Structures are given as C-alpha cells and as structure tokens.
Amino acid sequence: MQCSYYDAGSCRSCTLMGQPHGVQVADKERHVRSLLAADVDWLPPVVGPESGFRNKAKMVVGGTVQRPTLGILDRAGVGVDLQGCGLYAPELSRVFPTLEAFVTTAGLTPYSVPDRTGELKNVLVTLSPDGELMVRFVLRSQESVARIRKHLPALGDVAVVSANILPEHKAVLEGSLEIPLTQRQTLPMRVNGIDLHLRPQSFFQTNTEVAAALYRQAVEWVTEVGPASLWDLYCGVGGFALHCAGRGAASDRDVTGIEVSEEAIVSATTSRDELGLSRVRFAAGDATAFALGADAPPEMVIVNPPRRGIGHDLAAWLERSGVRHVLYSSCNAESLARDLAAMPSLRPTRARLLDMFPQTTHYEVITMLERPSRAGASAR
Template sequence: MKREKQSSGSRRKGDGTVGPAGGKPGGERPLRVRLSPRSTVEARISGLDDEGYGISCAENHGLRIAGGLPGDTVQAVIDHVAQRMAFGHVKKILVASPLRSRRPPCRESAHCLGCPLIAMNYCDQAEWKRQFVLRQLDAYRGLDGIELHPLLSPRRLTNYRTTVRLTIAGKYAEPYIGIFRRSSHDVVDLCDCPIHHHLVNRVVEVVRRGISRLKVPVYSPRNRVGLLRYLVVRVSEAEQKAMVVFVTARRSYNEIHHLARYVREQLPEVEVVAQNVNSSEGNVIMGPVDHFLTPKHHLTERIGEVSLMISPRSFLQVNRDGACLIYERVAEWARLTGRETVLDLYCGIGGIALTLARRARRVIGVEVVEAAVEDARRNARMNGISNCVFQAGDVAEQLEELAEDGEGVDVVVLNPPRKGCDEQVLRQVAALGPRTVLYVSCSPQTLARDLNLLKSLGYVCVEVQPVDMFPHTMHVENVARLEKVIKALDNTE
C-alpha cells in the first residue's frame, strides 16, 4: 500500500469548492472563479503542455492540472496560484477521456504524478510525443523538409528503469523511500513502482525494512538532524546484480555498515554497496566522495556490442533497451567504412564512441567530467578497443586544440546535456567540416534551436528519429542526422 508523507507546513485544511472552469460546450466563456491553494475547481482538459500538465482555464487564470488528459472533465485541487497561472492536480475524474487506458500499469499514478502519461493508451502516448517533437521543429521556419520518423519504442514499457535516486524521509519506525510529489514537498513512498526494474523494487523494500529494524536515523532537512538522506540504486541487467549507495549527512560507519550487511544478507544480488557523504543543504543528491563497503566497486552492463562498467556516479542511460535503439541508429546513420575519424563530444563513459570504434579508423571522445573519462578509458581496455582516445576537458577548448592541430574529422556525434550546445561549440564543429553530424538530444526544444543554428552554418538536418527512452513520461529522446551542404561552383562570369 502506497503511503504519502506531508512535509511540515503543508497540512490539509478544509477545501473550498468553486465552479467549473475550462469553458462550456459550444464555446461559451469559462466562468469566473476565485482560486486559492487547496480550493477545488471543475475543469475540462483541452490538451497537454510540454511538461505533461493538463491544460484548462478559468476566466482569470490559465490552469495546469497534473494527472489530467485531453478530453477529461475533472475535479481538481489547486496547489499553487500565480498571477496568471494556477497549478493543481486531479482529485476526481468526472468524465474520462477516450485517451485513458482501461488498465493503466500503475494504480497509484494519481497520487504520485511522477509519470504524467501513464494513464494514457500507449499508442496515444507515442503520437503525442511525435507531435511534441514536430511542434518544436515547426517553431523554426528553416527546419522544413525534415523527415520525422515514427517513435521508436523499447520492447518493455514497464520495469525498464535501472537507475533510481530516491529521497528518504519520515522516521526510522516508518520510513518513506520515494520521490517528491509533483508541485509539492511531500514524499511519495514507492512500494512497487511499475517503471522501476524488479530488482530495484526489491532493494527498496529491503532497505525500508532494514532502516526500521536497525533504527537507522532518517535525516530531517528542517531540523538538520539524522543520517540517511537518499538511496541510489543501479542495476546491471547483463549481470542481474545491483549496486546500492546510501547518501548520508555525515560519515557514520556503524549504522551504514550494519544496514549494508543486512541488505546483502536479505538480497544476495546486491554486490556493491557504498556510502556517499553529502552535508550540503542544496538539491544536489550526491557528495564528492564514495566510501565502499564491499570489495567490488562497480557492475558491468552490456549495451549492444559493448560492455560498460557502472560506478556510483557513472552516467548511463536508465533504459538499456532504449539506449540500444539510440546506439544502433547512430551507428547506422554514421555510415562508417573503417576509414573515418569520428569525434564524439560529451561522450560520457564512452558507450557511443566504443560502438562506433569497431567501424571507424579512429574515434576521439571528449568529456568535461574527468571521472567519466577514466571510466571510458577502462571501458575501452575491457572491450579490447585500441583505436579510441578519450580526452578530459571543456568541449570548446578541446575543439579549438583539434582545429589548431589540423585534425581532420569525418563524423561528429553531439550528445549534450538538456541545455543543448553552446553556440561557440556548434560554430567550432561546423568549422571542422565533417561530412555528417549526428545529434543525440534529450530535449526537443534545444535540439530544434541547435538544428536551426547548424543550418545557418552549412549543415542541413535530413531526418530525426524520436526514441521513447522513458515510456509513460513526457520525455522523448531524438537522434538527428545532418549533412554538410555542398555549394555548387558558379562558373558564370
């Protein structure tokens, strides 16, 4: 049974119910309603915004309703009211949308709100995501003529997430391990999340029991007392083994040592346990140092053709099936013959670079995080790949050095964080003159922006492949293929 912990200062008061919003059938204007936190309103959902909120309106406010789907009529509780926008969540569905699944994979989605699309039929999810990408491309006049392929979906739509970072809250007698409820500071306890890998769910349950049995104090951000702050779990599907990282407010050996031993006794699949100390008051989950409580410090995952070592802070896609789809499409569109030099920017621990190395003459990977570069080098040795070089440093600075060295590059892979690429990086990539640029993006908005700039620099996007890395959420990844424009010589005098 899922439980919910309310943080201090958010206790429920008596709800005041106001009239309908969203307009009446026939195009009548929406009724004027007075909105305030914890009041309720009847709303007709007309669409979804880019963050997965249901769109509605009152006469004096736009409404964003978490859990609402287009075609729903709902009773919603208002969580927050701004000058022109109010945010809330569904309390009761009055008229269900035809997009709603009759058997959604999660019975608790209305309480959690972590997967905004999970109540939607999957075929409708796929079309919504494709249209979402299309809207971002259409925002730029210069991006017409791009072939947008149908969404590629992984074979599993549930139990795909192999890495989780969960908040620990409450007291040791009744700990909560989960995520913050959308638009609130309440922690939703995740007992058997249908998105998480089965082994992740088992680890969470064992840790919950261990905290209670061993009376491990849970950290309170308000009082700044206690020990346990976060639980990080990583699973290797290739090995069917798990890594557990306890993030604590201070270094305290005894409690974590006994909790680690309990977890490993109850769940032998846990092969790696570490303690990470984070005493900061910010939103960063992990501190700078890991203290391992097991002889083994990493797991090994296999994605497509390559094996990759997983450490507590290695960046690796949380959906192995989705990662395979991306790696395969990048390899296909690179059209390598064994004679090319490939530049992989923002290469992380080297997954794409090592996949392409078997088909290229040489691959150069660049990543700003030095620990990731060390992981990439170890991964190259583990896979027996010697034609892959990994360099640590700022991408713009590394590109400048390549240009100064006169390094010829045939294919460039861009895989930046959500904010996309800096303009300087894109200009430097274009200046290298590769025949093909492959852009892997986790943000359709910044992808469209960067494709538009690259077109002005002589690289035209030919096709985009959306990939559903996170089924049931609003996130969608994309692979874009750009080719260098060859200008015809003007022989006229």
C-alpha cells in the same frame, strides 16, 4: 498504464499517466517534428515497454528510523513511499524491502528537509542487464558510514555499495565525495554485447532496452558515412564511441571521447581496454574547450549533451569547422532546435524519436546532420 499513486494524488511525476502509450508517442513525435526542418526523413519511432523499464531508482528517504519511506517528499517535506511504482524493473523493486529494513538495522536517521536534521537523504539503486545491483547511500556526513559498512551483509547479494556525502542543504541528488564500501566499484552494463562499466558517479540511460536501440541506430549511420576519425563529445561512459569504433577490419578508425566526469572516463577506458580498441582514446575535459583547442577537426562528430544542449560556442565551432557529418543525440528537442539554428550549414536529413521515458513528456531524438557538398549547395 494505470498507477494507484497517481490516481490517489500521492505522486504526479508521470504527467502522461493514464494516456494510451501509442498516443503518448504520437504526441512526442508531433512535437519534435514541429521543431525540426520539414524535409527531414523520419524513421519509425523506437518504443519499448511502457512499464517496468527503469533500471535506476532515485529514492528520497523520509519517515523515521523505525518506519522509513522510500520514494519522494510531499510539499510539506513528508516522505511518500513509492516502493510499488510500476516503472521500475521487477528485479529492482524486489530489493526495496531489503533497503527499507537496512535503514532500521543500520540505524540510519532519515534526513528531515523541514528541520534540516538527520543523516540519510537518498538511496540510489541501479540494476544491470545481468541482474546485478549497485546501491548508493547519500548521506549528510560520514557519521554513519562505519555502521553501513558493519551491516553490509544484511543487504544480501549486492555487487557495488558506496556512500555519497552531501553536506549541503540543497535540492541536488548527490555530493562530490564518494566512499566505496565494497571491493568492486563498477557495475557492468551489457548493451549490444559490450560491457559499459558503470561507476557510482557515472551517468547511464535509465532505459536499457531503448538505449541499446539508440546505439544501434548510431552505428548504422556512422557505418554509412565511414569516417576515418570520429569524436564523441559528452561521451559519458563511452556508449557511442565504443559502439561506433568498429570491430576487426572496421576498427581502423580513430575515435576520441571527451567527458567532463573523470569517473565516467575511468569507466570508458576500462571498457575500451577489455575490447582491445587501440585506436580509441578517452579524456576528461570540457567538450567545447576541447573542440576549440583542437588542431584539426575530425571527419565526423557525435554530440550527446545534457538538456541544455551544446550551446552557442560549440555550435559556432561546428558551423565553421568544415565537419561534413554530425550525429546529434538529444534529450531536449527545444535546445536541439536552438543549436540547429546556430549551425545552418549542417542540415538535419534523418531523425528518429526514441521513447526513452514513457509516461512523461520527455524523449530522446537522434538526428543526422549533413553539410551539403559545394555542388549540391550551388544546385540549391
């Protein structure tokens, strides 16, 4: 993939831009293999399109009311317009000119980082597999919320719109206060025939096609183990839990999903109720605290932590818990390796790289950890 922004030096976010996609994937797999045990059975990597794959745009707003930019800021805090970025799905790119015009129509003054003035900081857009859109305006205050609401028809056919309030001057994407501006507050993300209901502050993978493959791989491995009880820690909107709960006769499995975001738990619960999965429950809370406070461990655990990994306390609990199988989905192989070192009884036996983030050094890796039986351990 070639990018005019990268070639011109306007944006260097994609550090692997210009390298053949096959080389990128091979280098990523070589990297993760070097961090995991040598006797891991590696499945072929999952590779999707190298461009047009992103279902989410996180656009920093710069410029002026009359001439706004949607993209990033340069080192001086000046807006760089990236509406033509080739990573975005075409259906997502088509809405950018409408959003640019909306900034002018609604009189939304772009926030100036150097001067700490203005209102509109970011515009966050998510595209569902069915072509519906969620738009979130990240604002310094509620001053312009009424104007956004007034001019909503100018956005056209957008399913979900909200205003997020971020009053602090700091390098974060959004604040804690979300103000719904449309009747609908969820965006169905249909993955493998399951509607995952995404609310404004819920996390969802940016690459829908590769995320679908990730969940299918998890289902295959969980089905092989056949646990009667399963925990999905850091469950987000319930992707792993809902996929691995089973259907019909296979749904006789107690599944518990734990996620710190209450918004995500509302989303997961909505999906569960639609699917009629009576033996699946979701709760908002800290994954480590939940595990440490549980009366007994399940037969299998799925963990899908943020980049920092699961950390020492949860790894230590898993090590002593007696859980025979752990499925670990990681977006950071370095923290994965640290966590594995803290639970040596759970040995990685199978793994698969998923190229979730082409043009960058980032990737997802899913790993099956198994605790050897006592007989097997003695044989070794």
